[in-house]
Amino acid sequence: MKAGFFSHIYVEKDILEAPKTQELISRLPNSEIIEINHYKDVFCRSRQDFAKQKKSPALILAHKKGELIYEGAKVCQSFGNAHFYYTSCIMNCVYNCEYCYLSGMYPSGNIVIFMNLEDYFEEISRTLLKNPMYICVSYDTDLLALNHLTGVLNRWIEFVDTKENLSIEIRTKCGNISSVKESLKCCKHPERIIFAFTVSPEAVIERYEKGTASLTARLKALAELQELKIPCRIAFDPMIYLPDWKPVYEEMADIIFKGRDNYPKIDCNKIFDVSIGSFRISDTYLKNMRRNLPSSAITQFPYDNDGGVYHYPDEIMKEMEAYMLGRCRKILPEDKIFLWKEQ
């Protein structure tokens, strides 16, 4: 029988006794605690089985040193923000999407939480003296999905309220906002906290986004946030190819844009913006993903390689993106639609 989620917590010995560490550990009373010197002693071991670890992930609690905030890479969608940054106070995700680049990027399927969030805030405060910042805080993880355990998002939300030139984006596939609802209600600047919901058709969610919320749950969360005046982005990115992708994506677009019985109705006039992009991945990551998930239709798809980036064959890629672009254009002005292209 497989061990459960977080059956083991590896803790760097320097932070073991810290109150925040002890508080988090106390929320997982059945976990075995193992003291370590450095998170890399566990996270960076050679020959780890990413796929197996994803099914029973361990938690690693660590203190992050060095650079904490990064300038956006060229494969990131910057949404017109001149000062675009990202940060990873958690590495890896509780969800298990088959197309997730993390399985190509990280050597381990275990989840690392960096406990020194105050150091991140200090670094941001210093940069804010020079320029405004737009930071994707839920980049190599899904912060909302883990928030009931970590409370990290509540701290981000409180921090944003103290800084004038700071906006954050929280990308998620989670459908439960209860752990942040109170913080959001108290927030004086909800306009600077952008939730980005990645949406996919139910067929894609069922097949390839294991553990994530259903489309219904994501839309329900989105509608609730709209009521709280929180800007919500919809990411049709990555669009995933299925042999019958068109009717499947058509149905999803109808549900989102036109509404349907039994589905939560979102207010299309309040959509902050949308992003569109079909699945693409760097060649190095795909190589690792093919090794980790050898029998996945996503990893074994016969992609085309363009300058080190694998993508669907042009015909499919263009047709999928054009379809979604067309649907979005019927509802939203051009300046609210971001089609992914390498910058």
Place this chain on the structure above:
Amino acid sequence: MVFIATALQCEAAPIIRACSLKKLNNDLSWSCYGNDSLCLFITGVGPVAASAAVSAVLSKYECSKDDCLINIGSCCEPEGSGDIGSIYLINKLTDRTTGRSFYPDMLLRSGLAEREIISSPNPVGRTEAKSFTGEAVHKNPLFDMEAAFIYQAAKYYLGPSQISFLKIVSDNGIALDDSPNERQNLALLAKRTEELIEEKTEQIKLYISSISEAADDNKSLPGYEKTDELAADFKCSKVMKDSLLQLQKYAEIAGVDYRTVLAKFYSEERLPVKSKKDGLKLLAELKSRLLK
């Protein structure tokens, strides 16, 4: 294959009996016993013997990602909390000589209690062991002479989810500290160890079978044996052959019927192609037909 490493004959004997293992004839310098799915080998005592045996056996049997290694053996519990005979799954191993620690993945719910262990090249007496416990470890550790060294040798062949350690407490470090007659004491300890492991064979067998089941999840994909023939009919270059294999793999996994399309190409005498250029064109057509 599940490989089992024990340091001593007295640790191996109960497992050989419980799993009905037969002596294997191979050219290795270590005694090996096995059946279709298990291979037990006796390493000898200490870091050099253990590392050499693990390397030799895992190379000889060309271990792969479908295999795993379990080190089963006795250990000492210097705190002496009346724990003799208890069995533990080890979650942290520290090499006493370097102070480095290693962490096997704990991906199975075994129901066994867990402990950490310190491995030392020399036998550890009770007094000496007690003086270690304030160092790199925060929990009352166990002591042995092989585990951390076995891990270090095995990690050249296997990943952390493929290596595990079951340890049975055989003593509190009494033999070497307290007795004037060390040889006699060791013989007694060996006998006692065999009895203690014998008592735990059901738990050990259960653990081995859960490890085997988990390893089965991992079985590699079958090869695509017709690719060579097909590649020749398409007059494939190396790059084209890779594309063809990728397409074939995807179609198999996604349940896309590529065989009918190929059969049609053959029946229309478009396959085998006459030139590499025709092959390229036909491969592109195959791809676009399969990915409509």
